[in-house]
Amino acid sequence: MDSRFAEVSILTCQNCGQHWLRYFYEIEAFTASGQWYLGTITPEQSSRLTANQAKDTLERLDWYYYGGSYYHGQSGRTSGAIF
Incomplete structure (x- = not known):
């Protein structure tokens, strides 16, 4: 958990080994109000x-990637600031 009370986790793909950073607020x-963000990291x-x-x-x-109830169940791909 970070200082904003968001849940932070690192996921690793079982098939390819890619690391993903997941941020859930x-x-x-x-x-x-649920928002999640998922991006690839090294x-x-x-x-x-x-x-x-x-x-x-x-x-x-x-x-x-982004998604969650905050986005009315929609998900997509974006970049830049997370508000």
């Missing part, structure tokens, strides 16, 4: 990444 008191980034660096790391990627 939700305010439980508000309906449709094994080196994975080994030295802290939870508080996760959001900034995603924002610096060329692109990442």
